[in-house]
Amino acid sequence: MIKINLALQGGGAHGAFTWGVLDVLLQEPDIEISAVSGTSAGALNGAALKAGMLSGGHEGARENLDWLWKKMGAQSGAGFPEWLSSYGPSFVSKALEYSMPFMMADMASRLMSPYAYGPFYSNPLKSIAQEFHYEKVCSDDGLKLFICATNVRTGKARVFRGAEISTDVLLASACLPTVFQAVEIDDLKTGRRDAFWDGGYTGNPALWPLFDQSLPDDLVIVNINPIEREATPVTPQQIQSRMNEISFNSALLGELRAISFAQRLIKDGAMKPGQMKDVKVHMIADDDLMNDLSATTKMVPIPAILNELKAAGERAAKGFLEQHRAKLGRESSVNLTEIYG
Numbered sequence: 001m002i003k004i005n006l007a008l009q010g011g012g013a014h015g016a017f018t019w020g021v022l023d024v025l026l027q028e029p030d031i032e033i034s035a036v037s038g039t040s041a042g043a044l045n046g047a048a049l050k051a052g053m054l055s056g057g058h059e060g061a062r063e064n065l066d067w068l069w070k071k072m073g074a075q076s077g078a079g080f081p082e083w084l085s086s087y088g089p090s091f092v093s094k095a096l097e098y099s100m101p102f103m104m105a106d107m108a109s110r111l112m113s114p115y116a117y118g119p120f121y122s123n124p125l126k127s128i129a130q131e132f133h134y135e136k137v138c139s140d141d142g143l144k145l146f147i148c149a150t151n152v153r154t155g156k157a158r159v160f161r162g163a164e165i166s167t168d169v170l171l172a173s174a175c176l177p178t179v180f181q182a183v184e185i186d187d188l189k190t191g192r193r194d195a196f197w198d199g200g201y202t203g204n205p206a207l208w209p210l211f212d213q214s215l216p217d218d219l220v221i222v223n224i225n226p227i228e229r230e231a232t233p234v235t236p237q238q239i240q241s242r243m244n245e246i247s248f249n250s251a252l253l254g255e256l257r258a259i260s261f262a263q264r265l266i267k268d269g270a271m272k273p274g275q276m277k278d279v280k281v282h283m284i285a286d287d288d289l290m291n292d293l294s295a296t297t298k299m300v301p302i303p304a305i306l307n308e309l310k311a312a313g314e315r316a317a318k319g320f321l322e323q324h325r326a327k328l329g330r331e332s333s334v335n336l337t338e339i340y341g
Contacts, residue, residue: 002328003032004282007205010040010174010198010248012226012298014290016306018045018222021284026058028321031328032116035144035215036205039199042222043147043173044068044129050145069310073127073303086328094341113232114181123180130171138163140312146209148199149173152182157251159200159209172196179299200248207255211277218328222313223285225249230291241295256281262335279334282324285341286316 007019022045025031033053040044045065052064077104091221114121137145140162147160149172150261160169172183182195196217209218233242262276289312297305326331 001032002218003034003218004218005035005205005208005210005215006033006037006046007219007221008036008038008042008045009124009204009222009252010038010042010200012295013072013301013306014224014293015045015310016069016072016285016301016309016318017289017313018042018060019065019222019306020310020315021222021317022049022065022128022313023062023310024314024321026062029158031144035146035210035212037146037148037203037209038173039148039203039205040174041224042205043170043199046145047137047233048133050139050143051133054139054142055133059204068128069306070303071131072301101115114177114179114280121181123171125171125174126167129167132167132170134150138165143274144209144215147173148204148206149175149183149185149196150199150201152195152197154194155168155202155315157181157199158196159204159206161209170243173199175327175336201251203251204248205252205254207252207259213277216329217278218280218282220282220284221252223283223287224290225285226286226290227253227286237294237296244295247340256336263332263336280327281331281336282314282320282328284316284320284335286312314339 006022008015011017023034025152034050036046036049038044045068049061052061054060056063071128095132136142145161145165146155146167147165149160149169150156151158159166160226166185168185171180173183173196175181175183177197182197184193184195189336204225205221207219207221225248226247229242229245233239260280263278266276266278289309320333326334
């Protein structure tokens with residue numbers, strides 16, 4: 001049995017790509033998922049995965065993930081011309097990016113605070129987050145689940161686990177501050193009530209909880225925010241989208257550099273065996289697809305596009321297993337020194 005940890009990035013509706021990756025991994029009888037660290041959409045995927053696993057094993061997890069993304073697709077709202085979906089995610093992304101309604105909504109998010117709506121404000125994700133079976137999500141049984149959110153007061157990441165996880169924690173992990181009001185959560189240790197924003201600012205996802213010696217050495221990152229873009233962004237939309245990608249990847253890159261440094265110390269014999277975990281890093285991604293998309297398709301969960309993203313995730317996961325299955329449990333399939341410095 002190959003035991004792995006999963007690190008699931010956030011990225012709004014692009015998290016449907018991770019849905020496809022998980023669907024493939026759950027059909028592999030020799031792969032066991034021991035722990036998941038997730039942020040934003042990654043947190044939702046992780047919670048659905050754990051609750052489903054405890055309810056009905058791998059098939060239960062697949063069914064629960066299907067439920068989650070059908071619910072997400074229902075949030076797209078009426079009026080979207082579904083015939084546009086037949087042209088594929090890239091076309092829809094560009095069509096939305098330059099559409100007047102989206103540009104007006106984007107401008108409104110920069111000029112208006114989500115607090116301006118007063119009693120009319122509501123978080124559209126709340127109805128979904130409330131339906132999770134938290135007795136299973138928070139259970140000590142099954143895989144370990146870690147969810148990251150950003151403390152607005154301190155600017156630091158906070159990782160929630162076990163009984164700490166709740167509807168508010170899932171909403172906090174996915175709370176974009178220009179779109180949603182901050183989510184307030186009580187800290188039982190300090191007695192303070194703090195506001196939280198999207199975990200992507202400080203850990204997208206947080207890797208350090210997966211360094212625990214009791215967990216497997218293999219860390220599989222499902223990346224949905226492209227690290228590199230060849231073309232220089234020139235339009236306002238492209239510039240804003242790239243700024244968001246860089247911001248939401250910065251914490252991940254920092255942790256990967258730290259892993260790379262530790263790997264060099266272990267390899268050079270500068271550190272005693274067992275003093276630091278020798279993490280084996282793997283990544284499942286489709287940078288070509290994600291480079292064709294923009295922030296628009298993150299914000300609008302169109303059912304047909306979600307299914308396209310799921311299919312892309314399935315292809316990426318199958319390609320990863322074909323190419324790197326033999327490295328699981330043995331060595332990293334990502335050269336951190338060469339790629340990330």
